[in-house]
Each structure stands twice: as C-alpha cells, then as structure tokens.
Amino acid sequence: DQQVKQNSPSLSVQEGRISILNCDYTNSMFDYFLWYKKYPAEGPTFLISISSIKDKNEDGRFTVFLNKSAKHLSLHIVPSQPGDSAVYFCAASGEAGNKLVFGAGTILRVKS
Amino acid sequence: KAGVTQTPRYLIKTRGQQVTLSCSPISGHRSVSWYQQTPGQGLQFLFEYFSETQRNKGNFPGRFSGRQFSNSRSEMNVSTLELGDSALYLCASSLDFRNEQFFGPGTRLTVL
Numbered sequence: 660d661q662q663v664k665q666n667s668p669s670l671s672v673q674e675g676r677i678s679i680l681n682c683d684y685t686n687s688m689f690d691y692f693l694w695y696k697k698y699p700a701e702g703p704t705f706l707i708s709i710s711s712i713k714d715k716n717e718d719g720r721f722t723v724f725l726n727k728s729a730k731h732l733s734l735h736i737v738p739s740q741p742g743d744s745a746v747y748f749c750a751a752s753g754e755a756g757n758k759l760v761f762g763a764g765t766i767l768r769v770k771s
Numbered sequence: 772k773a774g775v776t777q778t779p780r781y782l783i784k785t786r787g788q789q790v791t792l793s794c795s796p797i798s799g800h801r802s803v804s805w806y807q808q809t810p811g812q813g814l815q816f817l818f819e820y821f822s823e824t825q826r827n828k829g830n831f832p833g834r835f836s837g838r839q840f841s842n843s844r845s846e847m848n849v850s851t852l853e854l855g856d857s858a859l860y861l862c863a864s865s866l867d868f869r870n871e872q873f874f875g876p877g878t879r880l881t882v883l
Binding site: 693701702708750758 | 777802804829861871873874
C-alpha cells in the first residue's frame with residue numbers, strides 16, 4: 660500500500676521556467692512533509708519541509724504548497740536551472756515519530 | 772559543521788555472511804534513522820534510534836538490527852545475508868522528532 664505517491668516518473672522543463680513536482684498521500688495522520696533531491700550514488704539532500712499547520716513554505720527558489728483537504732503537496736522551483744536535474748523525493752511523517760515514508764521519486768530534467 | 776558520515780562506502784559479501792555498517796551523525800543530533808533503497812521498493816524505513824533506544828521500527832525481518840552508542844553514533848547489522856539484501860543503505864540524523872533529517876552518502880552493499 661503506497662501511502663505516498665509521486666505519479667509522474669519524470670518531468671522535463673526548460674531552463675528558467677517553473678518546475679512543478681507533485682505528491683499525493685493517503686494517510687491522514689501524516690502531518691509533516693519534506694522534499695529531498697538525490698543524485699545517483701549519493702544520499703538524499705534535504706530541500707524544504709512543511710508542517711500541516713501551514714499551507715505554504717518558501718526557501719529561495721523552492722516553494723512547497725500543502726493542500727490538506729486534497730492530501731496533496733507540490734514543490735515549485737523557480738527559475739529552474741540545469742543543476743536542478745536530479746531525482747526528487749517527497750516524504751511524509753506522522754504519528755510514528757521520525758519514520759519517513761517516501762514516494763517513488765520524480766526524475767527532473769532541466770534543459771538549457 | 773561536518774555532515775553525516777557512513778562507513779564503509781562499498782561492501783561485497785556472500786550469502787549467509789553478516790555485515791555491520793556504521794553511521795556518525797551530525798554533531799548534536801541525537802536521532803539516527805536507517806533506510807534501505809532498492810530499485811524495486813524505493814526508500815524504506817528500517818529503524819530509528821534516539822538516546823541509545825530504538826524508538827521506531829519498520830517492516831523488516833529480525834535479521835536487520837541496530838544500536839546507538841552514547842555519542843549518538845549508530846551501527847546496523849544484517850545477519851544471514853540474502854541476495855535481496857543488496858541495496859544502498861542510508862543513514863539520516865536529526866536533532867529530534869519533527870526536525871529535518873540529513874542523510875549520509877550511503878553504503879552500497881552487494882550480496883553475491
């Protein structure tokens with residue numbers, strides 16, 4: 660049972676444009692969400708997080724939006740840069756402490 | 772501040788052997804979590820340790836175990852290795868509950 664879903668396996672965006680990565684979750688107990696970026700053979704790099712008491716969090720070029728009623732979150736990257744090309748994972752945690760449940764990831768390709 | 776370090780980076784074992792992986796968290800972080808990444812199952816939570824106590828456990832067999840020392844360093848052990856245990860094993864540290872988790876580079880385990 661996939662509790663965190665990233666339905667787009669890949670996304671291709673032109674440099675300078677907006678990248679929007681989506682994530683859906685099913686467990687209503689999740690109340691803390693994170694986005695990670697990952698290159699092959701490296702550990703995930705933390706990008707941005709949001710708790711369920713907020714609906715938006717910004718950090719530089721990265722903004723995460725949370726729609727609790729739809730159980731949906733999205734990561735916006737503006738403007739996209741070639742160095743952003745990587746696999747992006749959405750993760751969620753809830754009542755089970757620090758356990759993170761990850762989505763399958765979305766491969767982002769930013770073309771120059 | 773130094774990041775999360777994991778040793779060894781690469782390991783080759785044969786079926787039936789056991790293996791111990793090591794993780795040193797970011798200084799001051801007391802929570803250490805372990806994850807397994809495989810192409811088929813993605814990133815899956817193994818367990819979390821906080822102040823030398825296992826605080827949370829994922830759905831893995833008892834062959835997977837871990838511990839945490841008083842300096843917050845952690846080890847995980849896999850006994851009676853199976854081919855399916857071949858994976859990237861990632862360690863993540865955080866200050867505590869509901870804080871961002873920062874990942875190490877991982878240990879690539881290959882079981883022959």
